[in-house]
Amino acid sequence: MPCYVKKMLVLAGTLLVINAPAEAQSRKKAKGTPAPVASVKTDQTDSLALRKIFDEALLRGESYDNLRYLTGTIGPRLSGSPQAQQAVDWGKATMEKAGFDRVYLQEVMVPHWVRGSKERGEIIGNKDKGVRVPVCALGGSVSTGGKLKAGVIEVHSLEEVKNLPEAAVKGKFIFYNRPFNDALIEPGAAYGGAVDQRANGAIEAAKRGAVGALVRSMTSARDDNPHTGTMRYAEGVAKVPGAALSTNAADRLSQLLKANPDLQFELEMECITLSDEKSYNVVGEIKGSKFPQEIITVGGHLDSWDLAQGAHDDGTGCVQSIEALRLLKAAGFKPERTVRAVLFMNEENGTRGGNEYARLAAQNQETHLAAIESDGGGFTPRGFTVEGDPATVAKLARFAPLLRPYHAADVTAGHSGTDIEPLQAAVHPKALIGYKCDSQRYFDIHHTAADTFDKVNRRELELGGASMASLIYLLSKYGL
């Protein structure tokens, strides 16, 4: 491709001064009257400021090297594990090295679930040799207590289980095999449409007397990676084991069941839930120069599932949150409001860190303006999704023209993040904001052994951190 950019306009790398016409008009009208404190009218210095932030990120960004260490040297860091503690130490040291005004830990007790060394699944027909298939325990599952062999009933919804005669279910595995709806453009919506099987499948199975739940992995990819993820038990309902099958394995099991409805599945898992462990959120702060009492939080979660390095889930969110503050400092901006990077502990199987952060915020009577979370991967930026009243969403959307040169201008209402949502009830911030990146690749690797550092692209990662820093710069300057 020798002349790819023959006529491409070189927009970036030069000064971009944006004067949205609507902005200019509204300034004209308001002439003579003082600007309200919560104004979001941007001025010409803002486009220069954002360019400075992106230059710093793209030329001297530290997210990628930080992520290499967190994922490669420390690795998987499930709540309660020694690696989770190493990650806490790393987070604190990294923030201290970045020279934030204040770095501290928030103690929190977290669940301590351990997968164990043996995980085995096998389809056993009447006469054939067994077929070994890739399985993994769902997070929080009880063990099988040795080999657990039983027949299999395939279903496509929780509702279907409720309507099955108890005699048909008793002593068998319920096999939840409803796939992602691939027609949905947002893979997150497809996940949302399938994940009840993983979350509540074991409860509904046990209610009807089943011995366990087998769940199709939460992905539209067809491969051999089983996807773990959290599952629930309910009070008064027997705790039966829950396991994920890779999508290829689920397809195979479904196919074999059609030929032989009496086949059996043998599952062996040694997982166990130990006593809660002491752990920490890691918090780094730059004090606001004008309104130090108003807080803007930016965070990701430090824990990951145990199967992989937790690169996109959510190592990227952690390094981007640290980087967002570092970029402001390195670009020479002293935020007017207090900005906090928070590495939350235990998002994956408890949200204890997010709950504790909110509890302390309420206890300390803090004023929270907004919180941003990056927990959808470190892919190329799209923009931000906002939980807040329509006027607040509209105010944030007026920053979009400044973010457009960086392809981060898609600012719409939507889900923010699991760790920051407890702030809503606790301290009522005006906006809870999710960093939105392109998500087409996310569920291929989500909660699997394939969520590794090499899946992260340096430029995509750094662009994301710079997008978050830019939004913080604007929020800190203009309020909401």
Next chain:
Amino acid sequence: MPCYVKKMLVLAGTLLVINAPAEAQSRKKAKGTPAPVASVKTDQTDSLALRKIFDEALLRGESYDNLRYLTGTIGPRLSGSPQAQQAVDWGKATMEKAGFDRVYLQEVMVPHWVRGSKERGEIIGNKDKGVRVPVCALGGSVSTGGKLKAGVIEVHSLEEVKNLPEAAVKGKFIFYNRPFNDALIEPGAAYGGAVDQRANGAIEAAKRGAVGALVRSMTSARDDNPHTGTMRYAEGVAKVPGAALSTNAADRLSQLLKANPDLQFELEMECITLSDEKSYNVVGEIKGSKFPQEIITVGGHLDSWDLAQGAHDDGTGCVQSIEALRLLKAAGFKPERTVRAVLFMNEENGTRGGNEYARLAAQNQETHLAAIESDGGGFTPRGFTVEGDPATVAKLARFAPLLRPYHAADVTAGHSGTDIEPLQAAVHPKALIGYKCDSQRYFDIHHTAADTFDKVNRRELELGGASMASLIYLLSKYGL
């Protein structure tokens, strides 16, 4: 991440009927007057049509499996190679199987350059043992005629070479080491800002008496993959060999030169240019139901560099172009204008296929409404870039609201594609259009051994083909 989509609005997968207010107003004003032929006022059936196209692509798309065959079974397919001929046969068979109205070949003579089996680069200091570094011949380079050992002058521009005293250059390698400007948001712009070194470096070096050109690979990645790509010679200027060094190798050489400006570089390459070979463009056509004489072309290039599978460059463009027509058929749409999928031969080192397609179009006095090319990778969609007068760009931009649910709404002026640009002088189409996808990862693998099938994401690829099919649907219905 257990509740990623708790509050996400499920927009896709349901009917999206878009009524942009501006559209409604302009319809009102025009009441009573007949709509002009070239109107781009869309109606409510269009959003349903696009949803149908995307459903077909995401649920039953064939691009990914086609690409697996083209890249995996056939593999690298440089012009003139046996694999290029296999790709022609595959393209024709694939289009015939898709049931297009007419499938045919356009004969074209193409260059036949062969890399040869030996490629070796070594940095040799005064006393130290030599350091082997990854190199590859640039496309079209002459051989070194055995081992070529010489001193090295590092420069950062062609201009710098022109200003060097001839005595300093004579008998040495010129080492072009200007990196990508990483601050640019569009990697294509960074490529455009560096690629003159690769294209014309050997000419300027030879003019000053140098024995060869060593060029830093065209990427912002830091790794060991050398990136090939086309280079030029000029009449009356000696043909000296041109080679690419991986970015790590270039950094190493630069570092060692600082310590020892007298070090030497030994290069050995056996490449050779053979006689031109007969080859073909592959063309598939669906005849327009209302205006069969008006043609819309959609294409990619079938040839690739010889180092890798040519997955993103440009296997993806080929399978997407075939798929665009197949999607229209499968979704039940008979285009009003004639639609042609073209697999161009020889984009990489000659554009002979693109030139021949344009020549035949003029010779046959064809009317071309628009042409679309996908040659920027098969990554997640962004939109389209248009070469055309401002009114045409504006007309195309009015399709954007329909493309917004699929994240393909970024319709702006910009480069289209190397293969379709010759149409401009030949038959003056109203618009030449480039399919624009996210490009942050593209130059990591461009023209290297790493441009392989596994770098392509199924959903991203199919979304791209559906975006192209959607634009064709609209162009075919509304004209320009």
